[in-house]
Amino acid sequence: MSEAAVRHRVRVWCASVRGTDWYYRLKQRPSLQVVFVLLAIILTAAVFSPIAAPQDPAATCLYEKNQWMSTEHWFGTDYLGRDLFSRVLCGLQTSMVVAVTTIAITFVAGAAVGSYAGYNGGWAGTCIARIIDVFLAFPSIILALALVTLLGSGVLNMILVLSVVQWASFARLMRGQVLAEKNAEYVLSAQAAGLPNWWILVKHLLPNCIMPVVVLATMDLGHTILTISTLSFLGLGLPPSIPEWGFMIHAGLGDMRTAPLNVIVPGLAITFVTLLFNLAGEGIRDITDPHMDVEGSL
């Protein structure tokens, strides 16, 4: 493809984006734009954190342990004299890798299972609905605890555990969406036209059902980060050698009186990142759902 053709395509694509409703609503909400920019910064920081960290997050120095903020150590040092800022930055990468992978898996699995159960109904659909109920009957951390006992710690195991815990809420939402939409006229007309079921599901139903699931995914990213940090705070899930916020707080508990930064800084990091995902989730809901009025947004 020549350069001119590429340019033309980009221009057409930009024009089509500018014409959409959600772009118009996004333009009206400067606070939401700020949230998206901050999220972009966070994601970039997560990707480049090992390079961007000013100091080696694993370098210990017992002479400098439990220090307050200084120009050398922006957020102070932990009980082994490791630079807290670098450790928080690397903890961001850990959390984001686990959370994004988990949500990607649960999104695909939940949407597939949920839309199948919703569209086909029958005994298979009922069975799936029952299984979803069972998974939702476990309070999420409890199920995660049981699975961590089974699998042991590790990044891959953590992703697996969180996916098993969370797919059900996606499946339930997707099933509900498909159930609500499947008797709509456009679906009936597609069926009357003799289109295959998978085509109707993917091409007609999915675009109309997917946005609430995307909103749930964005908010669940924040929720997953909370769950990861809770599990590693309890000493389960991730091995202690990987910098992780929950475990950093756990490790800082002993010296909490003399070095409160050890528990404050990672906690603030968790709160900040989760807050951004929550705000982004609500923002996406506001700009994509035409029924929502402006009142609901922050």
Added chain:
Amino acid sequence: MHYYLIKRIAHLILTLLIASVFTFIVVNAAPGEPAEVLARHLYTGLEEAAPPELIAKVADRYDLSKPLLVQYSDWVGGLFTGNMGYSILFKKPVSWLLMLHLPPTILLTTVSMVFATIAGIIFGVYSALHQNKISDHLIRAATIFFASMPGFWVAVMLILVFSLWLGIMPVAGYGWPLFIILPATALGLHAMVSIVRIMRTSMLETMEKPFVMFAKVKGLPMKKVIFSHACKNAFLPVLTVIGMSFGALLAGSVVIETIFSWPGIGEMLMKAISARDLVLIESTIMVIVFLFLIVNFVIDLLYHIVDPRIIYE
């Protein structure tokens, strides 16, 4: 109504049954021969390997040599009869341990829930009545901020500020009423946030309804319109959120109880998990699931009492 009740109970039992199978499989599929782990725990100490004849003896003594299916049916039967087996960690019957540790958890979750409901309704109604004013924005910003804070960190921060810096609260322990304040706050915060948000939305919707308009028009004082007309009708969605939050509270109690050394089933579960006490783990998880489902079942039935217009098919 009767048909609905029977159907709901059948669903409840089915869900519990599948959940018990699932729990049993997950916990028993954990690596490590249970009899061997048990033998080491009981007799030889953790580092030494247990001799095979001892393992065989232990397996025989604790019914671990039976096939898994028999073990499962024994366990499920035990859940009903109260004979759930022995905890290797505490060297006591599991049912006795659960009886001992359930009341503190129920106390803690109830206090948190009551606190969350009352505070949630007050803030939610206030926020709705002052829509788009500064206070409304502040409350909404605070809810979204609190919802993003992990519960365990809230607990740690509360200890740091109120126990270590100000010195007005005990750090940890079990007691009444001073000891329950910090854990109940930390535990109930997320539930409170969801209740504030649902109450606000629901209240805003209700205030637009014709009957509220009518109450206003006929000259009732605003207090009366809000409290005896609007609030009651706006409460229904809160009931659902209370049910859902109860699961989150039970799950959160595992963390909060561990931090505050609150002697509930959550703390016991954590100890059981670190000691790989399988029987205790699976029984505790089933009790938690059971509590969660029962509370939601009761709340489902409460709908009809709160709002008689809701009739079950």
